[in-house]
Amino acid sequence: MKHLLAFLIISSLFFSCQKKANQATVKTTLKSTIKYAKGFDIITIGNQKKLVIKKPYQNSKEEFTYLLGDKTDLSKNELKIPIKNIVVTSTTHISMLEQIGAEKYLTGFPQTEFISSEKTRKRIADGKVVELGSERSMNTEKLLELAPNLVIGFGLNGNNKTYKTIMRNGIPVIYNGDWLEDTPLGRAEWIKFFGVLFNKEKEADSIFNVIESNYLAVKKIALKSKTIPTIISGNLFKDTWYMPAGKSFIATYFKDANTNYIWKNTQGNGSLPLSIESVLDKGKDADFWIGCGLFESREEMLRSNQSYNSFNTFKNKNVYTYATNKGITGGLIYFEKAPVRPDLLLKDIIKITHPNLLPNYSLTFFAKMN
Template sequence: MKKYLILLITLVFIFSCKDKSTTKTIKTPTTSNIKYATGFDIVTEGNVKKLVIKKPYKNAKKQFTYTLTNKTDFSKLQLKVPITNVVVTSTTHIPMLELIGAEKYISGFPQTKFISSKKTRNLVDNGTIVELGTEQQINTEKLLALSPELVIGFALNGNNKTYNTISKNNIPVLYNGDWLEETPLGRAEWIKFFGVLFGKEKQADSIFNVIEKNYNEVKKWALKAPKKPTIISGSLFKDVWYMPAGDSFIASYFKDANTHYLWQDSRGTGSLSLSIESVVDKGLKADYWIGCGLLETKKGVQEKFPNYVAFSAFKEDRVFTYAIRKGATGGLIYFEKSPTRPDLMLKDIIKITHPELLPNYELTFFDKLK
């Protein structure tokens, strides 16, 4: 009897092991079409689409995954799409919304004077887009009266009191971290973020594909240049020269334009804080100075920063500024549009440094300091 009992237990064990070993967990395939951006993702799991915000703000220790559905429940990270009433907070959002035809859904914006685009300025002027104060102190009463389905914000950290107040009133706040991207195409790819929110995903994908193709083609053109001119950038602010670091998206433009950026070997994705002496020591003989802060004229430079006249680029009229091209109310076109159109930005730099490669192209963002 004992033998039969042992045999029975053995058989049960064998078959239970067999069942466990042959049972397979079927995983739902996950797809994504994000190629360059590191701060967000759009994933599809079966019939479920999710928007993942990987870098909502600088040094964020957590990410947020929102299920895109037909009903908003932010406590469960569920978001209804498409959005038809939105408040956005950065001018960099405007060109992307315009490209997918979604600017008409903007109901409010802080500091509307900085909006340069004529199309969206018309919506401000006719009262469709309401002025909401400043980015630091958004008028929450006005905002709540608009009853937006979503507020798309940006922040330096996760302790924004204004956004917390908005969230407590059952209006979702979604962080947009496009400004944290370290490559030009990574920033531009955030158009897909807007595409999925406004039911314009295919359109956003198509637009980005064209921008990507244009950028890579122009990048190849730059390789035909016979030499690499030397470049400096940035300017003084309170006795500190802020120079784009070697891993920054600005440095990426200089590299892709086939130039020799004199600080290309420095580390960091933001700005370097340098003394005027160190910049003079390294960059005095640079061929070009591209991006000289908010300076507009040589006369203004001489009056405010007499040390600048010593640079070869200044003497030879090779200083280029983005501060001249403005919208009707003073907003800089460079800050608003260049993140969305890195292809045009790269063309500008190539036109400046290798003019023979683009003889018929006219600058979009820069002008020579006069």
């Protein structure tokens, strides 16, 4: 009887340990390589990969999980990879495709005139990328003729009728929420989203690691500055000044560049709607004005509103714009390339505010207004 009791106890302990070992094995095989982005994840469990879209659009309470494998079954949210034919809807996507060498799979885009990249512009000129109209009302007939494996969309909400029509015709649509990220590196990390779709994860990881390393290195350089200049940003739209909120990715750039952004302590990760009076009260004596909407010159700004001349930074010609750096058809380089190269954008801000720290660097996105 004693031997039987001992056997049962030992067996119980063995199976208990075995269960814990199995649980530990499951935990160790579940992997994620995402460090900064909050809107998506790539999870590997054994040989199974899952793409999780946590924040597809603003104020979303939905989360979408796609099983990545060797077939596409929309009823089960399965997606066949690698993608060989894709339609994207933001110029940010263009830059990320090119970074991983997947631009050759792009077959359609809404409003191609906004694309600045010379490489993709050549493909447009050669008829390899079809014009699909506007993002909100794409030409679905043309799109369906292209028969893409996947459409990458973005939107303010989940009620895009065009996307629903595309999905009803058996073509998967995945929302890309890179623009909703609160940090520069979080936005850039969406290159891994494209990497997993094209079986180019190693390439995407490698590219991002270099960008991350460059960003963190130049951030350290900024800390060497003995001066911390004050910054304002944004501009008036009608009677409201839209200023980057204190938790926004723009405010993060200003912080990492070792500057004193005057609205750094405000809440929110979008824009602050302010009156011109309140902006003047706090920002009249600011040292630099970085980012003033789509204005290309000080003269143009004054034609819009004479109040701009009340700011010392305006009178001292320390206003910097990204609106003058355009592609051949008028698309802005800033919108296309800056999200995936935050290291260069941070260098721009440091070059503007602490020019002696980067003596051999020339501005990539911004230009000083005349």
